[in-house]
Amino acid sequence: MTKIKWEMWDNPSWEASNIKGLAKSNRRLLAIHQGNGNLQETAYRKIPLLVEATIEADITIAPQIVSLGVMTPGKEVTVNVVIRGKKPFAVEKIECESDLEAFKVRLPKTTKPVHILPLTVVPPNTPGVFSEEFTVTIAGRPEPLTFKAYGKISGTVIK
Numbered sequence: 001m002t003k004i005k006w007e008m009w010d011n012p013s014w015e016a017s018n019i020k021g022l023a024k025s026n027r028r029l030l031a032i033h034q035g036n037g038n039l040q041e042t043a044y045r046k047i048p049l050l051v052e053a054t055i056e057a058d059i060t061i062a063p064q065i066v067s068l069g070v071m072t073p074g075k076e077v078t079v080n081v082v083i084r085g086k087k088p089f090a091v092e093k094i095e096c097e098s099d100l101e102a103f104k105v106r107l108p109k110t111t112k113p114v115h116i117l118p119l120t121v122v123p124p125n126t127p128g129v130f131s132e133e134f135t136v137t138i139a140g141r142p143e144p145l146t147f148k149a150y151g152k153i154s155g156t157v158i159k
Contacts, residue, residue, distance in 0.1 A: 059085040059138055061147045068130065068151025071123040081147065083115045083136065090139040091115055096132050100124055103132065103149075111139075119149070127155040 062082045071077050083091065088111045096103055104120040123130060130153050136145040 058087075059083065059089060059141065059145060061136065061145050064147050066119065066147060066149040068121055068149055070152050070154055071121065071130065072154055073123050073125045073127070076120055076122050077151070078118050078120045079149075081117045081119050083117065083138075083145070085113050085138075088112050089141070091117070092137040092139050094137075095135045098132060100132075102130075103134075121149070121151070123151070123153045127153050129153075 060083070062084065066079055066081060068077055068079065090111045091107055094105050094107065094117070102122050102124055104122075105117055108115045108117070129150070131148065131150045133146060133148050136147070138145065
């Protein structure tokens with residue numbers, strides 16, 4: 001008895017040793033394989049599938065690039081950074097690349113799926129473009145997260 005099935009391209013139940021013959025046509029793959037001692041013919045048709053997906057990390061930071069705007073030296077600027085997870089998590093630490101000590105952040109003491117961190121900047125007395133990269137360490141997560149902050153420091157100094 002001949003059995004014809006129309007399925008996706010390949011059949012994971014086949015083992016290489018079961019395939020006895022293989023013939024290709026422009027529209028289908030015909031394979032003769034042995035199942036339980038009987039030879040069976042199975043015809044497979046190639047079906048193209050269009051798949052659209054958004055892959056999202058387990059924990060994300062928004063915004064990835066924090067805009068600090070135009071800042072005045074010595075005048076504090078505070079912006080919020082949102083760290084969102086699929087499950088509750090704890091923020092262990094936040095570090096920045098430079099030694100300017102221009103940034104302050106209050107770390108949360110609780111475990112929850114969303115943390116809103118106020119990031120305060122006290123711009124140094126150096127006019128021009130100001131940028132910093134931050135590294136966020138999450139408890140139990142092997143890879144840290146990163147985000148950047150950019151702004152411009154005006155030439156006017158507050159006394």
